[in-house]
Amino acid sequence: MTTRLLTGWGRTAPSLATVVAPRGEAEVREAVAAAGRRGAIARGLGRSYGAAAQNGGGLVLELADDDGAVELDPATGTVTVAAGVSLDALLRRIVPAGWFVPVTPGTRAVTVGGAVAADIHGKNHHVDGAFATHVSSMTLLLADGTVVETGPARDPDLFWATCGGMGLTGIVLAVTLRLLPVATSRVAVTTERTTDLEDLCARMTDGDAGYRYSVAWVDLLARGRHLGRGVLTRGDHAVPDDLGRREAAEPLAYDPTVRLAAPAVVPRHLLNPATVGAFNTAWYERAPRGPRRTIETIPAFFHPLDAIGHWNRLYGRGGLVQYQFVVPLGAEAVLRGVVERLAGDRCPSFLAVLKRFGAGDRGPLSFPMPGWTLALDVAADRAGLAGLFGELDRLVLDAGGRHYLAKDAHLHPSAVAAGYPRLDEWREVRRRVDPQGRWCSDLARRLRLVP
């Protein structure tokens, strides 16, 4: 047991917590029982950008553990995996056997438990939905120390409150997940650049259904007739015929080694409108005008965030904030308004991505809904950012949209109530399974998710 200052991936708003790393159900139960009045929260690999996995003055259970059990059942195409196992470890295990995770975010460095808690989404959301859609059951440690099995057909209220519930209903111990069979470890990718936001939205609306994966990078510094120009990448798992002779010899070879890491100290304001603008222009110009098909590896296509270790350090000591929202289909004008506002503000963001979501999950706090989701990151100490985000929040909420809690580091409690109309339904489940309020996080306190 030790005390440590913790932050999320954005490295903002630190708080001090007692940190323990229990292993196995008995140890976890014992640690939770010892939690004081400020409660406990599970922490995986700390990739939530804000304060979802920190608990000032309370207990934080560090549960990431790549040595956790992974039981692959090829007959049913499912895997039962300990919640502390990362998607990275899971992929290393299952890809060579011809399987892929049903949903992966832009990084492999998330735990399975965290994936459930945030009900993460990926580039295939328009086809496959979010993570919880593919969970057939999970083992959950409740506040009173009991361990229950829950799933879409077994106490579904608890199951769906847990998927997207940010760890505030219990601690996920293990998850049974339906996998996707793949014939190769490569992806056949079609890349094209788009002239502006309308062009981008039109191409996604018309063409996304033809691909399992689709996402667009957006140049948020481009203005005028280039407003919202981007690079659209879409793809499907490659089949052996797609591979060259050398690659076809080992179609399921998988090596996600990360070779680069950001230095511990970077110059202040390394990422400014000039450097990001130059990067954006180069990135845009590099992309083909018309559709071009290439074969890429899983890390190159799915996990660009993992190409540089500790990339969050690039934003310097002030840290970074992510802003991710979704607005319903039909609210393209609002999306355009947001992009105009960001471009007008010269807000330097080089990881801005746009995705067209499909149907949402059933979780009352699950983020995705049919619509347009834009994610971007900015240095947290940029002047006027709170005001800018406040304006964007109103645009998003007025359009019937909402914000992603796993990314949030700034929202007002009322923005959650407005964006998640089923919040009270979630609170009802929480009252049932955690009447004493044992689960708590800094995020939950700030957003008043819990009493």
Place this chain on the structure above:
Amino acid sequence: MENAFGDPQTILLLGATSELGQAIVARFVTPSLTTVVLAGRRPEDAAPFAATLRAGGLGVETVAFDAVDHAHHGALVDDVWARHGDIDLVVMAFGVLGDPSTYDRDPVAAAEVVDVNMTGGVSAGVALARHLREQGHGRLVVLSSVAGERVRKGNAVYGAAKAGLDAFAQALADALAPAGVAVTIVRPGFVATKMTAGLRPAPFATTVDAVADATLVAVRKGRRIVWVPAVLRPVFVVLRHLPTPIWRRLAL
């Protein structure tokens, strides 16, 4: 809990009628802020400020706090935390200047100045520190003064009390830093307020707004000590090291 920009949701002001304290609180009014607790000897005198804050949609509460009622500080602070949960920002702004011309005849008046400025700061500070440490985050602003940096003969009691408070606050900053709590000590020069009304402004006099602006920046950047105006820092480096014969001859 503060958001990523360091905007507090809850603020406690000790010294509810302090002009500096109110101006500092006003600087931290953002859309994130929900609650302000104003604690002072005569809470009713803080009513106009409370009304201004309420008009902005904030929940405002006024409570009675007397800096010399040391026995009451622990319970008062406990009560604020019990009713409002985490307090993200505490501003300690209470203080009295005293009238040195009366001390010869009334030594108790001198002791009272120390009692309010220093002893009150210590008993309140200790009570605050416990809660801030227990919540594992938050910021504490302590209004000190350049008067404590090298205490002048003309303002010995106030200067000594602020010197004591300043020293205590520095140690508090060191003690709380590992707990994720940042303490910012504000050392203004002469500030034109109702407390200093009628006094002749000292060199490098400053304003309430300047002090509040500098405090906002210092808290946001996590600075431990802020001088207002900034030039007072080098000025006091010199004054502090003046040989005694010269220091005594200065008309301070």
